[in-house]
Each structure stands twice: as C-alpha cells, then as structure tokens.
Amino acid sequence: MRVMLQGEAYPDPYLELLRVGVEHREVAEAVVVTLVMDGVLVTGTVISASAWEDLYFRQVGEADYYGLRKVVREVIGHLDQAAEDGRRRRAPDPRFLHLKDVTVRSGRTARRLPAWRGPIAAVSGWSLGEPDER
Structure with a gap:
C-alpha cells in the first residue's frame, strides 16, 4: 500500500x-x-532481479564476450559463496x-x-x- x-x-x-x-x-x-x-x-x-542476473551471467559466460567468461565464473563463484554463507545479494x-x-x-x-x-x-x-x- x-x-x-x-x-x-x-x-x-x-x-x-x-x-x-x-x-x-x-x-x-x-x-x-x-x-x-x-x-x-x-x-x-x-x-x-536475481533471476535476470542469473540469465545475464549465463549468457555472458556462454558467449565469452571479449574474454569475460573467466570474470563471470569468478563473480558467480563469489555470489554462490555469499549465498552459502547466508549473505544476501545486494538489493534489487x-x-x-x-x-x-x-x-x-x-x-x-x-x-x-x-x-x-x-x-x-x-x-x-x-x-x-x-x-x-x-
């Protein structure tokens, strides 16, 4: 409301x-x-926003835009680790x-x-x- x-x-x-x-x-x-x-x-x-972010990272990682695949994998790893540690991603x-x-x-x-x-x-x-x- x-x-x-x-x-x-x-x-x-x-x-x-x-x-x-x-x-x-x-x-x-x-x-x-x-x-x-x-x-x-x-x-x-x-x-x-988090579902869109997952799709975005997957697209960038699969297409390897300008060699970003390695960076995307690292970012996803950090996000996954944060989730496992109980921390939230930033607010949408x-x-x-x-x-x-x-x-x-x-x-x-x-x-x-x-x-x-x-x-x-x-x-x-x-x-x-x-x-x-x-």
Missing part, C-alpha cells in the same frame, strides 16, 4: 506492485506483460523491470530475446498479457 501512496517516487504504482511482488515471490511466476516504450511493444514474463534496483522469454515488436518486425531489463520510468503504457498475433 505504501507504494501506491508515494506518488512520483514510482511512475506507475500498479506496475511497481508487479515488480515488488515478483521480488518477494508473492506473485505467480507466469505473469506476462506487454509494455509500450517509445512506440515499441515489449512482451515477456516478469521475473526477479527498483528503477528496473526484468523480463524473460521476451518479444520486441516494432512495426511489422518482431525479435525474440531470452531476457530483458528496462527502466520502469520509460514505460508509457502497459497491459497484462500479450497481444493477439493477428
């Missing part, structure tokens, strides 16, 4: 409720949203929304992405679900 009352701190309190709910595991994992950002439609399943950044199994539509073009991270403040409109393919 506090999120709903804070006004300008959160551009859209209802979208923020989805983000917070996923971070606290109170929202079902299969919440699909379609976002409008600069005239582009972004559709995907809302995930937590509330400015960003994270999606998986994403489709980005611009005009007649649609592209699939495994994961996506974008600023909530850039969302000009959104809806639960995905658009009809017709």
Whole structure:
C-alpha cells in the first residue's frame, strides 16, 4: 500500500506492485506483460532481479564476450559463496523491470530475446498479457 501512496517516487504504482511482488515471490511466476516504450511493444514474463542476473551471467559466460567468461565464473563463484554463507545479494534496483522469454515488436518486425531489463520510468503504457498475433 505504501507504494501506491508515494506518488512520483514510482511512475506507475500498479506496475511497481508487479515488480515488488515478483521480488518477494508473492506473485505467480507466469505473469506476462506487454509494455509500450517509445512506440515499441515489449512482451515477456516478469521475473526477479536475481533471476535476470542469473540469465545475464549465463549468457555472458556462454558467449565469452571479449574474454569475460573467466570474470563471470569468478563473480558467480563469489555470489554462490555469499549465498552459502547466508549473505544476501545486494538489493534489487527498483528503477528496473526484468523480463524473460521476451518479444520486441516494432512495426511489422518482431525479435525474440531470452531476457530483458528496462527502466520502469520509460514505460508509457502497459497491459497484462500479450497481444493477439493477428
């Protein structure tokens, strides 16, 4: 409820409720949203920041961007060790929304992405679900 009352701190309190709910595991994992950002439609399943981070590290590690595979493995090792020691990862950044199994539509073009991270403040409109393919 506090999120709903804070006004300008959160551009859209209802979208923020989805983000917070996923971070606290109170929202079902299969919440699909379609976002409008600069005239582009972004559709995907809302995930937590830590789930997105895991996907990100996996992608970077598998592709070996600029020789980062070794660095990524070290970072993952430190994160895993911290989790085993009972320490939390840093708090999720509330400015960003994270999606998986994403489709980005611009005009007649649609592209699939495994994961996506974008600023909530850039969302000009959104809806639960995905658009009809017709």
